[in-house]
Amino acid sequence: MKKIIFLVTICLLVIGGKAFAHTGLESSNPSNRSTVTDPIEEITLTFLTKIEQTSSFKIQGANNVEVPVKNIVVVDDIMTGSVDGMENGEYTLTWNIIGADGHPIQGDLTFAVNLPVEETPVQVTEEESQVKETEDKETAPINETKDVDSDQSSNSFFIGMIIVLALVIVVSIWWMNGRKKK
Ligand SMILES: [Cu+2]
Numbered sequence: 001m002k003k004i005i006f007l008v009t010i011c012l013l014v015i016g017g018k019a020f021a022h023t024g025l026e027s028s029n030p031s032n033r034s035t036v037t038d039p040i041e042e043i044t045l046t047f048l049t050k051i052e053q054t055s056s057f058k059i060q061g062a063n064n065v066e067v068p069v070k071n072i073v074v075v076d077d078i079m080t081g082s083v084d085g086m087e088n089g090e091y092t093l094t095w096n097i098i099g100a101d102g103h104p105i106q107g108d109l110t111f112a113v114n115l116p117v118e119e120t121p122v123q124v125t126e127e128e129s130q131v132k133e134t135e136d137k138e139t140a141p142i143n144e145t146k147d148v149d150s151d152q153s154s155n156s157f158f159i160g161m162i163i164v165l166a167l168v169i170v171v172s173i174w175w176m177n178g179r180k181k182k
Pocket residue numbers: 018019021022023099101102103154
């Protein structure tokens with residue numbers, strides 16, 4: 001009986017420890033929901049634990065157009081990548097990593113680029129503004145479904161494991177008691 005309790009306790013501790021090591025984003029530059037007013041050359045993402053070399057990230061601007069990211073480098077818990085000539089606008093950065101406990105995790109953050117623009121008088125013709133309007137209408141709904149977080153699925157996996165283990169304890173105690181009575 002004591003052996004079983006001991007083994008189950010060890011199992012719970014191991015699983016609990018792994019759940020604790022579950023990685024997430026600690027900080028970033030640019031940070032989430034920030035507005036950048038100087039030209040960006042490097043993106044830095046800092047995670048809570050070391051991450052695998054296969055980790056990566058991508059950046060998408062308006063209408064989901066992807067911004068090329070060069071030289072993605074992972075050193076321990078930090079992932080960097082360089083970008084070139086990002087225009088003013090809003091961007092979504094999606095990271096895709098494998099954490100220290102081997103779990104693939106995805107998340108995203110948003111930031112805006114708002115560099116000072118040199119004043120050059122631009123005349124918008126009526127035709128151009130009409131084109132813009134129809135473009136806006138066509139592409140508006142695309143950006144709305146963007147909250148992926150696979151974090152939760154692996155968390156519920158752990159909760160499932162713990163429930164299964166709890167059941168194992170209850171059944172073994174019940175079984176052991178039954179044998180003693182006979
Ligand atoms: Cu994990």
